[in-house]
Amino acid sequence: MHHRISTGSPWEPKVGYSRAVVVDNTIYISGTAGKGEDVYAQTRDALSTVEKVLVDSGFALTDVVQSRLVVADFDNWEAAARAHGEIYGDIRPAFSLVHALPFVDPSILVEVEAVAVRTRT
Template identity: 80%
Template sequence: MRRTISTGSPWEPRVGYSRAVVVNDTIYISGTAGDGDDAYTQTRAALATVESVLTDNGFALADVVQSRLIVADWDHWEDAARAHGEVYGDIRPAFSIVHALPFVDESIRAEVEAIAVRTTP
């Protein structure tokens, strides 16, 4: 069973992607940016959105098995990574950090992606 989740963003049909895709007990969450003026704040906001997508679809943050953090300004990767660690500290999913410059919107400092497997009731 495959189900797509949309935010209604005009980018989704234009680029051909979904906010997330659920296949059986796995959810794949696309690159998610957050609001704020710096990498730390944007990462925390993006992770809050990820958590919301998870919980709205029957998953928990603890179900995340893989996370990717993409940063635009390598000088501030530690700020974004600190936000990631505060959220996922005890969960400790598989993780990678990628430097990508520039984002489509130059105000974006960080994005996060996640894959979760439903293991909680």
């Protein structure tokens, strides 16, 4: 059995996705964009949203086992990776850096995804 988590975004029913899906002790968090003037700020904000989804669902940032950064302009990968490293530096989940362009909204410079496994009950 799985539990879907929604933000109420109009895109969720149109595209057919959920913000996150919890299956047993695993949570899968969809691509999450952040707000900010640049890639670094957007990455930090998106990771803050990911952490909120985790905590609200009974998980912790330290439960993250896989993370993905998707950048619209690969020239900015280092700023996104720096923000990612500041959050996940000691956790060190499996990681992918992907270049995809363009995003649906051109103001979106980066999205983050995560998979976390709760090991405590």
